[in-house]
Amino acid sequence: MKFTAYILDVLTDSVYPARITIADGIFKEIVPIHVTEETKIDVDGLIVPGFIDSHIHIESSMMTPAQFAKVAVRHGTTAVVCDPHEIANVCGIEGVEFMIENASTVPFNFYFAAPSCVPATAFETSGAKLDSEDIEYLLKKPEMVALAEMMNYPGVIGADNEVLSKLKIARMYKKPIDGHAPLVSGKDLDKYIEQGIVTDHECSNFKEAIEKKQKGMKIMVRDGSSAKNMEALFDFSQRIEHYKNQDSFGIIPNEVLSRRLHSPIFDFIVSDDKNPKDLLNGHLNESVKKAVDLGIDLIKAIEMVTINPAAHYDLDGGSIVTGSQADFVIIDNLHDFNILKTYIAGECVFDGENVLFDVEDVEFENTINADKKSHADFDICFDGDECEVNVIECIDGDLLTKKSTAKLAVKDGIVQPDIFQDVLKISVVERYGSNNVANAFIKGFGLKKGAMASSISHDSHNIVVVGYSSEMMAEAVNRVIDNRGGIAVVSEDFEDSLSLPIAGLMSNEDGHDIAKKLTILQKMASALGCKLTAPFMTMAFMSLLVIPSLKLSDRGLFDGDNFEFIDVIRN
Numbered sequence: 001m002k003f004t005a006y007i008l009d010v011l012t013d014s015v016y017p018a019r020i021t022i023a024d025g026i027f028k029e030i031v032p033i034h035v036t037e038e039t040k041i042d043v044d045g046l047i048v049p050g051f052i053d054s055h056i057h058i059e060s061s062m063m064t065p066a067q068f069a070k071v072a073v074r075h076g077t078t079a080v081v082c083d084p085h086e087i088a089n090v091c092g093i094e095g096v097e098f099m100i101e102n103a104s105t106v107p108f109n110f111y112f113a114a115p116s117c118v119p120a121t122a123f124e125t126s127g128a129k130l131d132s133e134d135i136e137y138l139l140k141k142p143e144m145v146a147l148a149e150m151m152n153y154p155g156v157i158g159a160d161n162e163v164l165s166k167l168k169i170a171r172m173y174k175k176p177i178d179g180h181a182p183l184v185s186g187k188d189l190d191k192y193i194e195q196g197i198v199t200d201h202e203c204s205n206f207k208e209a210i211e212k213k214q215k216g217m218k219i220m221v222r223d224g225s226s227a228k229n230m231e232a233l234f235d236f237s238q239r240i241e242h243y244k245n246q247d248s249f250g251i252i253p254n255e256v257l258s259r260r261l262h263s264p265i266f267d268f269i270v271s272d273d274k275n276p277k278d279l280l281n282g283h284l285n286e287s288v289k290k291a292v293d294l295g296i297d298l299i300k301a302i303e304m305v306t307i308n309p310a311a312h313y314d315l316d317g318g319s320i321v322t323g324s325q326a327d328f329v330i331i332d333n334l335h336d337f338n339i340l341k342t343y344i345a346g347e348c349v350f351d352g353e354n355v356l357f358d359v360e361d362v363e364f365e366n367t368i369n370a371d372k373k374s375h376a377d378f379d380i381c382f383d384g385d386e387c388e389v390n391v392i393e394c395i396d397g398d399l400l401t402k403k404s405t406a407k408l409a410v411k412d413g414i415v416q417p418d419i420f421q422d423v424l425k426i427s428v429v430e431r432y433g434s435n436n437v438a439n440a441f442i443k444g445f446g447l448k449k450g451a452m453a454s455s456i457s458h459d460s461h462n463i464v465v466v467g468y469s470s471e472m473m474a475e476a477v478n479r480v481i482d483n484r485g486g487i488a489v490v491s492e493d494f495e496d497s498l499s500l501p502i503a504g505l506m507s508n509e510d511g512h513d514i515a516k517k518l519t520i521l522q523k524m525a526s527a528l529g530c531k532l533t534a535p536f537m538t539m540a541f542m543s544l545l546v547i548p549s550l551k552l553s554d555r556g557l558f559d560g561d562n563f564e565f566i567d568v569i570r571n
Helices: 065-075 085-105 134-139 155-156 161-172 186-194 208-214 236-246 256-261 276-281 286-294 298-303 309-315 470-482 511-527 536-543
Strands: 003-008 014-023 024-030 046-049 051-058 079-082 109-114 145-150 177-179 198-200 218-222 268-270 328-331 338-345 347-350 385-396 401-411 421-428 436-441 451-454 465-466 487-489 494-497 551-554 556-559
Touching: 003 328, 003 465, 014 085, 051 198, 051 268, 051 286, 065 079, 065 085, 065 268, 065 276, 065 286, 065 338, 065 347, 065 511, 079 186, 079 338, 109 134, 134 145, 134 161, 145 161, 155 161, 155 186, 186 198, 208 218, 268 309, 276 347, 276 511, 286 298, 286 309, 338 451, 385 421, 385 551, 401 436, 421 551, 436 551, 436 556, 451 470, 451 536, 465 470, 470 487, 470 494, 487 511, 494 511, 511 536, 536 551
Parallel strands: 003 046, 051 079, 079 109, 109 145, 145 177, 177 198, 198 218, 218 268, 385 436
Antiparallel strands: 003 014, 014 024, 046 328, 328 338, 338 347, 385 401, 421 436, 421 465, 451 465, 451 487, 487 494, 551 556
């Protein structure tokens, strides 16, 4: 294939016309040309490198890798570095190999990172465990390009032998090690970085991110469905203050300072977790536009999703250069940034209207091993008329939670939720055969009645449920069990559910069908009073113990700041 086009060169930050030759999926020749009145430019638009999401959990899209690819190519995404630790927590190496096999059935660049923390902590029940021998087995696979996020930062800082063994194996195989260190700073951060951990995607404010950057880490800026940190990390007021502090003697010229303000000091834009509804509306293409709206230079923003991740993970792609795999996108212009066509290895996979490959259904065994529940399973008992309780306070658009307290009434020996304080009940139901249930209270969901439940609950993916009444909570959980996994919303007036029979995380349905059902469920949750932007994804993170400050596992209420269990009832 030979053609002429204007290309965006992310290596020189320039746009120029060129004659391009592609053969065997590779850019064989790229020759700059001089445009005259007689010159014919074959491509109507601009060619840019295909976009690379350098940190994503495919399972959060609720689609199989193959179905995910069908949606992603519409938005110009040609590659992802995915961490399959969601399915690994459910069914171990078998789950990881399922993801690799399914990914291989479509023309899309799936790169994988070996899940480092399965389970994420020793304070929850998961369906599998990956030790250092398993990590070495996975890192030998050609599809593996990194050791995935090391969430057990206390284990790193405290020099846990098994944790350090996994890190040593990754270094031995010369694989980059991704980090996960929310709010870790000072000497603890130094100890974390000393183990060769080179990225972090958990920064929630500029001060945290700049400390990690100054200590040599590469910073991933999240623009996902639940965690959206772009505004905080691209905050101009904080950046101006930072540069003023750096240049207290006035040495740096104003024009240099201005350029630095518009250049990102961070390295990648990533999704981390993206639900199907949001993914249908856009992927990295929309994140790039958002970065520009926040004042980041356009070409620099594009580099954060092309050459930067390709160079870091040693991927074949990320730039339009001779010898590289021919992954590229045709956009209309740099202002509107609309995707006209997507090419992978020189073949068109999206022609502007249709995705040009098909996806087949897959079979997967039932992974939900839980007995049906009754209302009594979700009651918290107390002998008295009133009690003070610890409360998880969730924050819309953030994975961090706050510690809060509330005084609640007790009726017939059962502690009651209080919709006037927006204090609801939250429970985690173990799904792997032990059938234990942990109960607590949560603030921020806004439900006035009913309940919603999901088998997506990071990272062990037990069943999490939030509701006002124990009866509705039991009904929602039982609906999830009947569906072999999924999401359910129930009330006295209506109920509906989304079945996710593949490990309780994914469906064979395409993104449009899943998103349609998810939209219905979200509207139902809103009708019950829920005020969160992404209620099911937010609920899914209320059991992720490695992100502060207060979370719930199937074994109890967990203080993420001190890494210990605490009582629900304070007195």
